[in-house]
Amino acid sequence: MSDAYIVGVDMIKFGRFPEKTVPEIGSQAALLALDDCGLSVQDMEALYCGNLGQSSGMVGQRILQQIGQTGIPVVNCSNACATGATAFREAWTAVKAGLYDLVLAVGVEQMGKGLLGGAGGATGIPKEGLLGSGTMPAVFAEAGMEHSRKYGTTFEQFAKVSVKNHHHSTMNPKAMYQIETPLETVMNAEMISYPNTKLMCSVNVDGAAAAVIATESKARELGLMKRAVKVRASVLTSDPWQERDLVMPDVNTCTRKAAAAAYEMAGVGPEDINLVELHDCFATAEILHYENLGLCGDGEAGRLIDEGEVALGGRVPVNVSGGLLSKGHPLGATGIANIYEVSTHLRGEAGKRQVENARFGLTHVIGLGSACGIHVLEKVA
Amino acid sequence: MSDKPLPAVDFLKIPDDGEPYLEGHKCQPCGAIFLGARSVCSKCGARDQIEPMKLANLGSLYSYSIVHRSFPGIEVPYISAIVDLDDGASVKGNLINVDPDPDKIEFGMPIEVVYGDALGRKDRDGNSYLSYFFQPR
Numbered sequence: 440m441s442d443a444y445i446v447g448v449d450m451i452k453f454g455r456f457p458e459k460t461v462p463e464i465g466s467q468a469a470l471l472a473l474d475d476c477g478l479s480v481q482d483m484e485a486l487y488c489g490n491l492g493q494s495s496g497m498v499g500q501r502i503l504q505q506i507g508q509t510g511i512p513v514v515n516c517s518n519a520c521a522t523g524a525t526a527f528r529e530a531w532t533a534v535k536a537g538l539y540d541l542v543l544a545v546g547v548e549q550m551g552k553g554l555l556g557g558a559g560g561a562t563g564i565p566k567e568g569l570l571g572s573g574t575m576p577a578v579f580a581e582a583g584m585e586h587s588r589k590y591g592t593t594f595e596q597f598a599k600v601s602v603k604n605h606h607h608s609t610m611n612p613k614a615m616y617q618i619e620t621p622l623e624t625v626m627n628a629e630m631i632s633y634p635n636t637k638l639m640c641s642v643n644v645d646g647a648a649a650a651v652i653a654t655e656s657k658a659r660e661l662g663l664m665k666r667a668v669k670v671r672a673s674v675l676t677s678d679p680w681q682e683r684d685l686v687m688p689d690v691n692t693c694t695r696k697a698a699a700a701a702y703e704m705a706g707v708g709p710e711d712i713n714l715v716e717l718h719d720c721f722a723t724a725e726i727l728h729y730e731n732l733g734l735c736g737d738g739e740a741g742r743l744i745d746e747g748e749v750a751l752g753g754r755v756p757v758n759v760s761g762g763l764l765s766k767g768h769p770l771g772a773t774g775i776a777n778i779y780e781v782s783t784h785l786r787g788e789a790g791k792r793q794v795e796n797a798r799f800g801l802t803h804v805i806g807l808g809s810a811c812g813i814h815v816l817e818k819v820a
Numbered sequence: 821m822s823d824k825p826l827p828a829v830d831f832l833k834i835p836d837d838g839e840p841y842l843e844g845h846k847c848q849p850c851g852a853i854f855l856g857a858r859s860v861c862s863k864c865g866a867r868d869q870i871e872p873m874k875l876a877n878l879g880s881l882y883s884y885s886i887v888h889r890s891f892p893g894i895e896v897p898y899i900s901a902i903v904d905l906d907d908g909a910s911v912k913g914n915l916i917n918v919d920p921d922p923d924k925i926e927f928g929m930p931i932e933v934v935y936g937d938a939l940g941r942k943d944r945d946g947n948s949y950l951s952y953f954f955q956p957r
Protein backbone atom coordinates (compact mmCIF):
# COMPACT_ATOMS: atom_id res chain seq x y z
CA MET A 440 0.00 0.00 0.00
CA SER A 441 1.35 3.40 -0.92
CA ASP A 442 1.47 6.12 1.67
CA ALA A 443 -0.94 8.97 1.08
CA TYR A 444 0.14 12.60 1.10
CA ILE A 445 -1.69 15.88 1.24
CA VAL A 446 -0.18 17.89 -1.61
CA GLY A 447 -2.67 20.74 -1.81
CA VAL A 448 -4.88 22.10 0.95
CA ASP A 449 -6.68 25.35 1.69
CA MET A 450 -9.81 26.91 3.12
CA ILE A 451 -11.77 30.06 2.47
CA LYS A 452 -11.99 32.69 5.18
CA PHE A 453 -14.99 31.65 7.23
CA GLY A 454 -17.87 34.11 7.35
CA ARG A 455 -21.49 34.59 6.33
CA PHE A 456 -22.24 34.41 2.64
CA PRO A 457 -26.02 34.31 2.23
CA GLU A 458 -25.69 35.58 -1.34
CA LYS A 459 -23.71 32.49 -2.37
CA THR A 460 -24.82 28.89 -2.95
CA VAL A 461 -23.30 25.85 -1.24
CA PRO A 462 -21.61 24.65 -4.46
CA GLU A 463 -20.19 28.13 -5.02
CA ILE A 464 -18.62 28.17 -1.57
CA GLY A 465 -17.31 24.63 -2.03
CA SER A 466 -15.91 25.49 -5.46
CA GLN A 467 -13.90 28.36 -4.02
CA ALA A 468 -12.15 26.03 -1.59
CA ALA A 469 -11.65 23.36 -4.26
CA LEU A 470 -9.95 25.86 -6.55
CA LEU A 471 -7.77 27.16 -3.71
CA ALA A 472 -6.59 23.63 -2.88
CA LEU A 473 -5.86 22.90 -6.54
CA ASP A 474 -3.95 26.18 -6.84
CA ASP A 475 -2.01 25.30 -3.70
CA CYS A 476 -0.40 22.39 -5.58
CA GLY A 477 -0.58 23.84 -9.09
CA LEU A 478 -2.94 21.15 -10.38
CA SER A 479 -6.26 21.39 -12.19
CA VAL A 480 -9.54 19.61 -11.79
CA GLN A 481 -8.56 17.71 -14.96
CA ASP A 482 -5.89 15.97 -12.88
CA MET A 483 -8.32 14.72 -10.24
CA GLU A 484 -9.49 11.11 -10.50
CA ALA A 485 -12.29 11.27 -7.93
CA LEU A 486 -14.08 13.76 -5.69
CA TYR A 487 -15.23 13.15 -2.13
CA CYS A 488 -17.59 15.85 -0.91
CA GLY A 489 -18.81 16.42 2.63
CA ASN A 490 -21.91 18.52 3.33
CA LEU A 491 -24.68 18.22 5.88
CA GLY A 492 -27.33 20.82 5.09
CA GLN A 493 -27.95 19.65 1.53
CA SER A 494 -27.02 16.02 2.02
CA SER A 495 -29.46 14.89 -0.65
CA GLY A 496 -28.52 17.71 -3.00
CA MET A 497 -25.58 16.20 -4.95
CA VAL A 498 -23.28 18.99 -3.79
CA GLY A 499 -20.12 17.31 -5.16
CA GLN A 500 -21.51 17.09 -8.67
CA ARG A 501 -22.73 20.68 -8.47
CA ILE A 502 -19.21 21.74 -7.51
CA LEU A 503 -17.87 20.01 -10.62
CA GLN A 504 -20.58 21.74 -12.66
CA GLN A 505 -18.90 24.96 -11.53
CA ILE A 506 -15.23 24.06 -11.86
CA GLY A 507 -15.04 21.30 -14.45
CA GLN A 508 -17.29 18.36 -15.32
CA THR A 509 -14.74 15.68 -16.06
CA GLY A 510 -16.98 12.69 -15.43
CA ILE A 511 -15.00 11.40 -12.44
CA PRO A 512 -16.67 9.44 -9.65
CA VAL A 513 -18.20 11.66 -6.98
CA VAL A 514 -19.11 10.49 -3.49
CA ASN A 515 -21.28 12.77 -1.34
CA CYS A 516 -21.26 12.08 2.35
CA SER A 517 -22.73 13.38 5.57
CA ASN A 518 -21.71 12.32 9.08
CA ALA A 519 -22.80 15.12 11.40
CA CYS A 520 -19.85 17.26 12.53
CA ALA A 521 -17.45 14.55 11.33
CA THR A 522 -18.67 15.07 7.75
CA GLY A 523 -15.55 16.80 6.42
CA ALA A 524 -13.21 14.33 8.11
CA THR A 525 -15.27 11.48 6.67
CA ALA A 526 -15.01 12.87 3.12
CA PHE A 527 -11.26 13.28 3.59
CA ARG A 528 -10.98 9.76 4.95
CA GLU A 529 -12.92 8.28 2.02
CA ALA A 530 -10.49 10.04 -0.32
CA TRP A 531 -7.53 8.73 1.68
CA THR A 532 -8.99 5.21 1.67
CA ALA A 533 -9.27 5.19 -2.11
CA VAL A 534 -5.68 6.35 -2.52
CA LYS A 535 -4.44 3.79 0.02
CA ALA A 536 -6.39 1.08 -1.80
CA GLY A 537 -4.54 1.92 -4.99
CA LEU A 538 -7.66 2.96 -6.89
CA TYR A 539 -6.39 6.46 -7.68
CA ASP A 540 -3.20 8.52 -7.57
CA LEU A 541 -4.80 11.94 -7.16
CA VAL A 542 -8.11 12.76 -5.51
CA LEU A 543 -9.91 15.81 -4.21
CA ALA A 544 -11.80 16.10 -0.92
CA VAL A 545 -14.07 19.07 -0.23
CA GLY A 546 -16.05 19.98 2.89
CA VAL A 547 -18.59 22.77 2.69
CA GLU A 548 -21.44 24.18 4.77
CA GLN A 549 -23.80 27.13 4.77
CA MET A 550 -25.37 27.71 8.18
CA GLY A 551 -28.17 29.78 9.61
CA LYS A 552 -27.74 31.61 12.89
CA GLY A 553 -29.11 30.34 16.15
CA LEU A 554 -29.37 27.27 18.32
CA LEU A 555 -28.74 23.81 17.00
CA GLY A 556 -30.48 20.81 18.45
CA GLY A 557 -33.51 18.57 18.33
CA ALA A 558 -36.79 20.46 18.41
CA GLY A 559 -38.78 17.34 19.31
CA GLY A 560 -41.13 15.05 17.45
CA ALA A 561 -43.77 15.94 14.89
CA THR A 562 -46.61 14.56 16.98
CA GLY A 563 -47.73 15.30 20.52
CA ILE A 564 -46.24 18.29 22.31
CA PRO A 565 -42.79 19.92 22.19
CA LYS A 566 -40.41 18.25 24.63
CA GLU A 567 -37.81 21.03 24.83
CA GLY A 568 -37.85 22.58 28.29
CA LEU A 569 -40.22 19.89 29.51
CA LEU A 570 -37.91 16.89 29.52
CA GLY A 571 -34.65 18.79 29.85
CA SER A 572 -32.95 20.33 26.86
CA GLY A 573 -31.93 18.92 23.51
CA THR A 574 -30.10 22.08 22.50
CA MET A 575 -26.43 21.56 21.75
CA PRO A 576 -25.15 24.09 24.32
CA ALA A 577 -27.07 22.21 27.04
CA VAL A 578 -26.03 18.76 25.85
CA PHE A 579 -22.36 19.74 25.90
CA ALA A 580 -22.83 21.59 29.18
CA GLU A 581 -24.09 18.36 30.71
CA ALA A 582 -21.05 16.53 29.32
CA GLY A 583 -18.81 19.21 30.83
CA MET A 584 -20.59 19.05 34.18
CA GLU A 585 -19.91 15.32 34.24
CA HIS A 586 -16.22 16.32 34.23
CA SER A 587 -16.87 18.83 37.01
CA ARG A 588 -18.55 16.10 38.98
CA LYS A 589 -15.55 13.78 38.63
CA TYR A 590 -12.69 16.26 38.96
CA GLY A 591 -14.06 19.55 40.26
CA THR A 592 -13.50 21.40 36.97
CA THR A 593 -14.73 24.98 37.36
CA PHE A 594 -16.75 27.41 35.26
CA GLU A 595 -13.61 29.56 35.14
CA GLN A 596 -11.50 26.73 33.75
CA PHE A 597 -14.05 26.05 31.02
CA ALA A 598 -14.14 29.79 30.26
CA LYS A 599 -10.34 29.91 29.90
CA VAL A 600 -10.66 27.67 26.84
CA SER A 601 -12.56 30.45 25.08
CA VAL A 602 -10.08 33.09 26.18
CA LYS A 603 -7.27 31.00 24.68
CA ASN A 604 -8.99 30.13 21.41
CA HIS A 605 -10.22 33.65 20.78
CA HIS A 606 -6.68 34.89 21.46
CA HIS A 607 -5.30 32.39 18.95
CA SER A 608 -7.71 33.53 16.27
CA THR A 609 -6.39 37.09 16.43
CA MET A 610 -3.42 35.63 14.54
CA ASN A 611 -5.54 33.78 11.97
CA PRO A 612 -6.79 35.94 9.10
CA LYS A 613 -9.08 33.12 7.93
CA ALA A 614 -10.96 32.94 11.24
CA MET A 615 -14.44 34.40 11.51
CA TYR A 616 -13.38 36.57 14.46
CA GLN A 617 -10.11 38.24 15.40
CA ILE A 618 -10.99 39.61 18.81
CA GLU A 619 -9.51 39.19 22.26
CA THR A 620 -12.02 38.05 24.88
CA PRO A 621 -10.63 38.43 28.42
CA LEU A 622 -11.81 36.02 31.10
CA GLU A 623 -14.33 38.47 32.61
CA THR A 624 -15.81 39.08 29.17
CA VAL A 625 -16.24 35.37 28.54
CA MET A 626 -17.70 34.65 31.98
CA ASN A 627 -20.02 37.67 31.89
CA ALA A 628 -21.30 37.07 28.38
CA GLU A 629 -24.92 35.98 28.04
CA MET A 630 -25.37 32.64 29.76
CA ILE A 631 -26.73 30.16 27.21
CA SER A 632 -26.56 26.89 29.12
CA TYR A 633 -24.55 26.89 32.32
CA PRO A 634 -21.58 26.67 32.25
CA ASN A 635 -21.48 27.65 28.56
CA THR A 636 -21.86 31.39 27.93
CA LYS A 637 -22.37 32.76 24.45
CA LEU A 638 -18.60 33.18 23.98
CA MET A 639 -18.15 29.52 24.92
CA CYS A 640 -20.34 28.29 22.04
CA SER A 641 -18.94 27.72 18.55
CA VAL A 642 -19.85 30.24 15.91
CA ASN A 643 -22.24 29.18 13.15
CA VAL A 644 -20.59 30.32 9.94
CA ASP A 645 -20.44 29.46 6.25
CA GLY A 646 -17.22 27.94 5.08
CA ALA A 647 -15.39 25.43 2.97
CA ALA A 648 -12.05 23.68 2.90
CA ALA A 649 -10.48 21.26 0.46
CA ALA A 650 -7.51 18.95 0.11
CA VAL A 651 -5.74 17.15 -2.74
CA ILE A 652 -4.42 13.73 -1.72
CA ALA A 653 -1.78 11.88 -3.74
CA THR A 654 0.13 8.63 -3.68
CA GLU A 655 3.82 8.95 -2.89
CA SER A 656 4.87 8.09 -6.44
CA LYS A 657 2.53 10.69 -7.93
CA ALA A 658 3.63 13.36 -5.46
CA ARG A 659 7.28 12.67 -6.37
CA GLU A 660 6.56 12.57 -10.10
CA LEU A 661 4.88 15.97 -9.89
CA GLY A 662 7.65 17.43 -7.71
CA LEU A 663 5.22 18.10 -4.87
CA MET A 664 7.04 16.40 -1.99
CA LYS A 665 8.62 19.58 -0.69
CA ARG A 666 5.37 20.91 0.80
CA ALA A 667 3.65 17.54 1.13
CA VAL A 668 2.17 16.38 4.42
CA LYS A 669 2.08 12.67 5.15
CA VAL A 670 -1.14 11.17 6.46
CA ARG A 671 0.14 8.87 9.18
CA ALA A 672 -3.25 7.79 10.47
CA SER A 673 -6.89 8.13 9.51
CA VAL A 674 -9.48 6.71 11.88
CA LEU A 675 -13.25 6.83 12.13
CA THR A 676 -15.30 5.41 14.99
CA SER A 677 -18.94 5.29 16.02
CA ASP A 678 -20.14 5.30 19.59
CA PRO A 679 -20.01 1.99 21.43
CA TRP A 680 -22.88 1.22 23.83
CA GLN A 681 -22.80 3.20 27.04
CA GLU A 682 -25.17 3.05 29.99
CA ARG A 683 -26.38 6.66 29.66
CA ASP A 684 -26.58 6.60 25.85
CA LEU A 685 -30.30 7.23 25.74
CA VAL A 686 -30.14 10.47 27.67
CA MET A 687 -26.59 11.70 27.36
CA PRO A 688 -24.59 11.46 24.13
CA ASP A 689 -21.15 10.12 24.95
CA VAL A 690 -18.46 12.12 23.19
CA ASN A 691 -15.68 10.56 25.22
CA THR A 692 -15.62 6.87 24.44
CA CYS A 693 -15.63 7.13 20.66
CA THR A 694 -12.87 9.76 20.87
CA ARG A 695 -10.75 7.55 23.13
CA LYS A 696 -11.29 4.59 20.83
CA ALA A 697 -10.34 6.66 17.78
CA ALA A 698 -7.28 8.15 19.50
CA ALA A 699 -5.95 4.76 20.55
CA ALA A 700 -6.38 3.43 17.01
CA ALA A 701 -4.83 6.55 15.46
CA TYR A 702 -1.74 6.47 17.68
CA GLU A 703 -1.29 2.80 16.90
CA MET A 704 -1.67 3.32 13.15
CA ALA A 705 0.69 6.30 13.19
CA GLY A 706 3.23 4.56 15.38
CA VAL A 707 3.50 7.61 17.62
CA GLY A 708 2.06 8.55 20.99
CA PRO A 709 0.39 11.66 22.34
CA GLU A 710 3.80 12.80 23.67
CA ASP A 711 5.03 13.06 20.05
CA ILE A 712 2.23 15.39 18.93
CA ASN A 713 3.26 19.03 18.52
CA LEU A 714 -0.14 20.58 17.90
CA VAL A 715 -3.78 19.57 17.98
CA GLU A 716 -6.91 20.90 16.33
CA LEU A 717 -9.75 19.34 18.30
CA HIS A 718 -13.51 19.64 18.33
CA ASP A 719 -14.21 22.61 20.61
CA CYS A 720 -17.84 22.94 19.57
CA PHE A 721 -18.30 24.23 23.14
CA ALA A 722 -15.66 25.26 25.66
CA THR A 723 -16.77 22.40 27.91
CA ALA A 724 -16.00 19.89 25.14
CA GLU A 725 -12.39 20.99 24.69
CA ILE A 726 -11.58 20.19 28.32
CA LEU A 727 -12.90 16.63 27.88
CA HIS A 728 -10.84 16.00 24.78
CA TYR A 729 -7.47 16.90 26.38
CA GLU A 730 -7.92 13.71 28.35
CA ASN A 731 -9.69 11.75 25.62
CA LEU A 732 -6.78 12.38 23.25
CA GLY A 733 -4.20 11.50 25.90
CA LEU A 734 -2.69 15.00 26.03
CA CYS A 735 -2.81 14.60 29.81
CA GLY A 736 -3.96 12.04 32.34
CA ASP A 737 -7.57 11.75 33.49
CA GLY A 738 -8.44 14.62 35.80
CA GLU A 739 -5.57 16.82 34.63
CA ALA A 740 -7.40 18.85 31.98
CA GLY A 741 -8.13 21.73 34.35
CA ARG A 742 -4.45 22.03 35.18
CA LEU A 743 -3.55 21.93 31.47
CA ILE A 744 -5.66 25.00 30.71
CA ASP A 745 -4.62 26.76 33.96
CA GLU A 746 -0.92 26.35 33.22
CA GLY A 747 -1.09 27.34 29.57
CA GLU A 748 0.25 24.03 28.28
CA VAL A 749 -2.34 24.05 25.50
CA ALA A 750 -1.80 27.68 24.48
CA LEU A 751 0.48 28.78 21.65
CA GLY A 752 4.00 28.53 23.07
CA GLY A 753 2.95 25.80 25.51
CA ARG A 754 3.81 22.09 25.48
CA VAL A 755 1.08 21.06 23.06
CA PRO A 756 -0.85 24.00 21.60
CA VAL A 757 -4.52 23.21 20.97
CA ASN A 758 -6.67 25.03 18.45
CA VAL A 759 -4.15 27.65 17.41
CA SER A 760 -6.50 28.39 14.50
CA GLY A 761 -8.99 29.82 16.99
CA GLY A 762 -10.94 26.58 16.93
CA LEU A 763 -14.62 26.21 16.33
CA LEU A 764 -15.20 28.78 19.07
CA SER A 765 -13.62 31.63 17.14
CA LYS A 766 -12.57 30.47 13.68
CA GLY A 767 -16.12 29.20 13.28
CA HIS A 768 -17.85 25.87 12.77
CA PRO A 769 -19.31 25.27 9.32
CA LEU A 770 -20.25 21.67 10.15
CA GLY A 771 -19.31 19.86 6.93
CA ALA A 772 -16.18 21.94 6.36
CA THR A 773 -14.72 21.73 9.84
CA GLY A 774 -12.98 18.37 9.45
CA ILE A 775 -10.96 19.51 6.44
CA ALA A 776 -10.39 23.03 7.78
CA ASN A 777 -8.60 21.56 10.79
CA ILE A 778 -6.49 19.40 8.44
CA TYR A 779 -5.62 22.62 6.60
CA GLU A 780 -4.57 24.25 9.88
CA VAL A 781 -2.30 21.42 11.00
CA SER A 782 -0.81 21.04 7.51
CA THR A 783 -0.02 24.75 7.42
CA HIS A 784 2.00 24.45 10.63
CA LEU A 785 3.80 21.31 9.45
CA ARG A 786 4.74 23.24 6.31
CA GLY A 787 6.03 26.09 8.46
CA GLU A 788 3.66 28.53 6.78
CA ALA A 789 1.40 29.57 9.66
CA GLY A 790 2.85 33.05 10.15
CA LYS A 791 2.36 34.67 13.54
CA ARG A 792 0.62 31.66 15.04
CA GLN A 793 3.23 29.16 13.81
CA VAL A 794 3.94 26.31 16.24
CA GLU A 795 7.72 26.11 16.08
CA ASN A 796 9.37 22.91 14.88
CA ALA A 797 6.08 21.11 14.45
CA ARG A 798 6.60 17.59 13.11
CA PHE A 799 3.41 15.75 14.09
CA GLY A 800 -0.07 17.18 14.34
CA LEU A 801 -3.45 15.68 15.17
CA THR A 802 -6.93 16.66 14.04
CA HIS A 803 -10.11 15.56 15.77
CA VAL A 804 -13.81 16.03 15.10
CA ILE A 805 -16.86 14.49 16.64
CA GLY A 806 -20.40 14.51 15.35
CA LEU A 807 -23.21 13.59 17.71
CA GLY A 808 -25.00 10.49 16.75
CA SER A 809 -22.04 9.70 16.88
CA ALA A 810 -18.99 9.76 14.63
CA CYS A 811 -15.42 10.58 15.59
CA GLY A 812 -12.70 11.22 13.02
CA ILE A 813 -9.01 11.56 13.87
CA HIS A 814 -6.08 12.19 11.55
CA VAL A 815 -2.40 12.20 12.45
CA LEU A 816 -0.27 14.21 10.02
CA GLU A 817 3.50 14.40 9.65
CA LYS A 818 5.83 16.96 8.17
CA VAL A 819 7.77 15.52 5.23
CA ALA A 820 10.48 17.92 4.08
CA MET B 821 -60.07 14.64 22.42
CA SER B 822 -59.06 12.36 25.23
CA ASP B 823 -60.82 12.93 28.57
CA LYS B 824 -57.66 11.90 30.39
CA PRO B 825 -54.19 13.43 29.97
CA LEU B 826 -51.95 11.57 27.54
CA PRO B 827 -48.39 10.53 28.41
CA ALA B 828 -45.76 13.06 27.24
CA VAL B 829 -43.46 10.19 26.24
CA ASP B 830 -44.07 6.55 25.39
CA PHE B 831 -42.15 5.28 28.40
CA LEU B 832 -44.43 7.13 30.82
CA LYS B 833 -47.29 4.76 31.69
CA ILE B 834 -50.62 5.86 33.11
CA PRO B 835 -52.54 2.83 34.44
CA ASP B 836 -56.34 3.04 34.62
CA ASP B 837 -56.06 2.33 38.32
CA GLY B 838 -52.94 3.31 40.17
CA GLU B 839 -50.10 5.77 39.98
CA PRO B 840 -48.23 6.74 36.81
CA TYR B 841 -44.74 5.31 36.44
CA LEU B 842 -41.77 5.21 34.09
CA GLU B 843 -41.28 2.00 32.19
CA GLY B 844 -37.93 0.54 31.21
CA HIS B 845 -37.14 -2.43 29.03
CA LYS B 846 -34.46 -4.67 30.42
CA CYS B 847 -32.30 -7.08 28.49
CA GLN B 848 -32.46 -10.32 30.45
CA PRO B 849 -29.00 -11.66 29.48
CA CYS B 850 -26.95 -8.48 30.03
CA GLY B 851 -29.10 -6.22 32.19
CA ALA B 852 -29.02 -3.17 29.92
CA ILE B 853 -32.08 -0.98 30.44
CA PHE B 854 -33.72 0.88 27.56
CA LEU B 855 -36.49 3.48 27.47
CA GLY B 856 -39.03 2.15 25.02
CA ALA B 857 -39.77 -1.34 23.69
CA ARG B 858 -37.33 -3.03 21.33
CA SER B 859 -36.47 -6.51 20.14
CA VAL B 860 -32.67 -6.49 19.93
CA CYS B 861 -30.26 -5.35 22.63
CA SER B 862 -27.74 -2.79 21.38
CA LYS B 863 -25.35 -3.67 24.17
CA CYS B 864 -25.06 -7.44 23.77
CA GLY B 865 -27.06 -8.20 20.63
CA ALA B 866 -29.49 -10.62 22.31
CA ARG B 867 -32.78 -10.97 20.46
CA ASP B 868 -36.30 -11.13 21.85
CA GLN B 869 -35.17 -11.27 25.47
CA ILE B 870 -36.09 -7.75 26.52
CA GLU B 871 -38.79 -7.46 29.15
CA PRO B 872 -40.71 -4.41 30.38
CA MET B 873 -40.12 -3.29 33.97
CA LYS B 874 -41.33 -0.55 36.28
CA LEU B 875 -38.50 1.91 36.86
CA ALA B 876 -37.55 3.17 40.30
CA ASN B 877 -39.04 6.50 41.38
CA LEU B 878 -35.93 7.35 43.39
CA GLY B 879 -32.46 8.16 42.18
CA SER B 880 -29.70 10.75 42.26
CA LEU B 881 -28.55 13.66 40.14
CA TYR B 882 -25.77 12.65 37.76
CA SER B 883 -25.25 15.80 35.67
CA TYR B 884 -27.09 18.93 34.63
CA SER B 885 -27.10 22.24 32.84
CA ILE B 886 -29.01 25.41 33.65
CA VAL B 887 -30.65 26.44 30.41
CA HIS B 888 -30.98 30.19 29.90
CA ARG B 889 -31.59 30.21 26.19
CA SER B 890 -33.82 27.73 24.41
CA PHE B 891 -36.04 27.65 21.35
CA PRO B 892 -38.56 30.47 20.91
CA GLY B 893 -41.54 30.19 23.25
CA ILE B 894 -39.80 27.93 25.77
CA GLU B 895 -39.75 29.41 29.24
CA VAL B 896 -36.29 29.82 30.78
CA PRO B 897 -34.33 29.35 32.96
CA TYR B 898 -34.77 25.71 33.82
CA ILE B 899 -32.53 22.88 34.89
CA SER B 900 -31.95 20.11 32.39
CA ALA B 901 -30.93 17.09 34.44
CA ILE B 902 -29.59 13.58 33.98
CA VAL B 903 -30.77 11.37 36.81
CA ASP B 904 -29.54 7.87 37.60
CA LEU B 905 -32.46 5.89 39.00
CA ASP B 906 -31.80 3.41 41.78
CA ASP B 907 -32.33 0.44 39.48
CA GLY B 908 -29.59 1.48 37.05
CA ALA B 909 -31.61 3.32 34.40
CA SER B 910 -30.74 6.90 33.47
CA VAL B 911 -33.43 9.41 32.55
CA LYS B 912 -33.30 13.02 31.38
CA GLY B 913 -35.78 15.67 32.43
CA ASN B 914 -36.40 18.97 34.19
CA LEU B 915 -35.21 19.31 37.76
CA ILE B 916 -37.84 21.38 39.61
CA ASN B 917 -38.31 22.92 43.04
CA VAL B 918 -34.69 23.97 43.29
CA ASP B 919 -33.25 27.36 42.32
CA PRO B 920 -31.55 27.44 38.91
CA ASP B 921 -28.28 28.33 40.59
CA PRO B 922 -25.17 26.11 40.53
CA ASP B 923 -24.60 26.81 44.22
CA LYS B 924 -27.95 25.20 45.01
CA ILE B 925 -27.42 22.08 42.94
CA GLU B 926 -25.23 19.22 44.08
CA PHE B 927 -24.02 16.24 42.11
CA GLY B 928 -25.43 13.08 43.59
CA MET B 929 -28.27 14.88 45.38
CA PRO B 930 -31.18 12.50 46.11
CA ILE B 931 -33.99 12.88 43.60
CA GLU B 932 -37.52 11.62 43.29
CA VAL B 933 -39.58 11.35 40.14
CA VAL B 934 -42.87 13.23 40.34
CA TYR B 935 -45.68 13.43 37.83
CA GLY B 936 -47.71 16.42 36.73
CA ASP B 937 -49.26 18.37 33.90
CA ALA B 938 -46.87 19.01 30.99
CA LEU B 939 -46.49 22.74 31.72
CA GLY B 940 -49.86 23.46 30.11
CA ARG B 941 -48.70 22.26 26.71
CA LYS B 942 -51.45 20.85 24.53
CA ASP B 943 -51.33 19.17 21.14
CA ARG B 944 -53.14 20.27 17.97
CA ASP B 945 -56.30 18.46 19.04
CA GLY B 946 -56.35 20.17 22.43
CA ASN B 947 -55.27 17.12 24.43
CA SER B 948 -53.42 17.77 27.64
CA TYR B 949 -50.43 15.71 28.70
CA LEU B 950 -48.95 14.22 31.81
CA SER B 951 -45.18 14.45 32.19
CA TYR B 952 -42.55 13.52 34.73
CA PHE B 953 -40.20 15.81 36.63
CA PHE B 954 -37.35 15.42 39.07
CA GLN B 955 -37.30 17.08 42.46
CA PRO B 956 -34.94 16.94 45.43
CA ARG B 957 -36.04 14.68 48.26
Ligand SMILES: [Zn+2]
Binds near residue numbers: 847850851861864865
Ligand atom coordinates in the same frame (compact mmCIF):
# COMPACT_ATOMS: atom_id res chain seq x y z
ZN1 LIG C 1 -28.21 -7.21 26.26
